[in-house]
Amino acid sequence: MRKCTAFQDIFDIAGIGRVRSASRSTLIPLETAAEFIVSPLPSTNYHPPSLTRVFKNASISVRGATTPGRCSLSYHADDPFSVWNPFDQSRFNLTVCFKYSLYLIPFLVILVNGSLDPYKLSSRPVIPPKSTSRNLIRLSELTYISKLLLILIVLVIQLAYSSILFLRSGWWDPVESLSQLVVLVSLLYAIPLHHLSHQRSQRSSTSLLFFYLFFLITSAIELRSHLDHSLLHQHPHQTSFLILRSSLVTALFILECLGPFKYGDHVFSFGKDGYEALPQDDPARAGSDLANHRSESPLIYANVFSRLTFGWMTPMMKLGKSQYLTEDDLWMLPREDQTDALTNRLHQTWRRQISRASSSPSLIRAIAQAYGGPYLLAALFKLIQDVLQFTQPQLLRRLLSFADSFSPGSQPEPVYRGYMIAGLMFSCGFTQTLFSHQYFNQALITGNRIRSSLIGVIYQKSLILSNEEKSGRATGDIVNLMSTDVSRIQEGCTNGIIIVSGLFQIILAFFEQASVRATETTNGQSRFAEQADERDSEQHPIDQAIHLGKHIYRQVIHHKE
Known part of the structure; x- marks a missing residue:
């Protein structure tokens, strides 16, 4: 039996003494692997199509994540060396x-x-x-x-x-x-x-x-x-x-x-009240700015994972478990959420609106420029949560299809697909929970910021009103603006994303129903076509007999004439 020296040289260079068959999990000696190209192996019944396929299969099975064959950026459904094929079909692993x-x-x-x-x-x-x-x-x-x-x-x-x-x-x-x-x-x-x-x-x-x-x-x-x-x-x-x-x-x-x-x-570490107590007997420290520092919110120092999971609230939760919370137990607001900072930010954006001679000033645009960033982030969180909400039924349908593949008479799917579907379902649920909570948090924060800044702007404006302007207004108009109207704007900001989210969910629902209906219609049409073929096959001999009888009758009539 002739041996292929090129295949032997390849694995001598790579330093591999044994090769794993791509179709079986048994190890094959290198001498036998070199004979793959010339004739099939009696011991494995493996029929390699070409040197390239044998080399690729051996490389991806043995060397794994170390030294693969040359990777390809093009897509081929059966090419394990394409970067667009993530899963190795021979085992529970990713391609190299x-x-x-x-x-x-x-x-x-x-x-x-x-x-x-x-x-x-x-x-x-x-x-x-x-x-x-x-x-x-x-x-x-x-x-x-x-x-x-x-x-x-x-x-x-x-x-x-x-x-x-x-x-x-x-x-x-x-x-x-x-x-x-x-x-x-x-x-x-x-x-x-x-x-x-x-x-x-x-x-x-x-x-x-x-x-x-x-x-x-x-x-x-x-x-x-x-x-x-x-x-x-x-x-x-x-x-x-x-x-x-x-x-x-x-x-x-x-x-x-x-x-x-x-x-x-x-x-x-935190004290029992969420921060360490100050020694009041020390005159150098009592009444100093250090007291404000001690009551700073942990949100200022919280990293992104603590913000996503609200881990920075743990000291407050522990304190609330042991005793009733009072105003003294609350942390200070971050500097960007305090009323004077919010009012100054809205004043700056409003002045920019007034300075633009090309367009008339708009309070809505000023509010959007001042606080629109977190609000858009909240809308993005909500849209992602909606997509994940509609992804869960698709994954569940895919999981049921995977389970049905193990029924008698069906071709079972690889086991790793079941693990993948279960992992994706868990990841979707976990991510959906995170994004849902962040959406509510960012929407409420934006609503509170708009409410605080508008109340501050209205109050500052009321202090500089002229006597004529004050005489033309009722006493409770300004109070109603700060209490009722501003609160409605806050509620509109909190619930405004739901309008966009509702339309987006309707569109997703239509697409999902269309896909399900299309699948059912296709299956129904296929079934009707199969039944029609069965009827045609059953009626075909009768049609032939009738056609033959008519033909004989015409011939007899023609002969008599």
């Missing part, structure tokens, strides 16, 4: 090229979300430490230095890991090389973000938190592939680099979640 393309997600996160962070943070002044504890200030500086050292170590590890991948593969794969390059660029971009966030921000960087989170997820997927293919013993150095890199990125993520705790003592 798709796993490399996942590294673009953290890069896009830090590029899109963090592109404006250097500009925003550099325009802010350096914030001095507010904490009264020198130990916390020292710990904050130590944490900052630790972050920089860790990210430098991760950079060195990433360079070594990329070099190993390139040396082992022996060729320049565009997808693999791009994935390693974007990781290096992202880590380099994270260094100035760490520096600016530490000096000029009171909370953790949202861009860095999401970058480390998605980077950990993609690294965990790649590490899982290494352990799944037993590459720990075949390539221990590469697996060790992955484990070390993932561990250091986890440490960076935890340190970034803690945030710059030099701005407040309440980052680590």
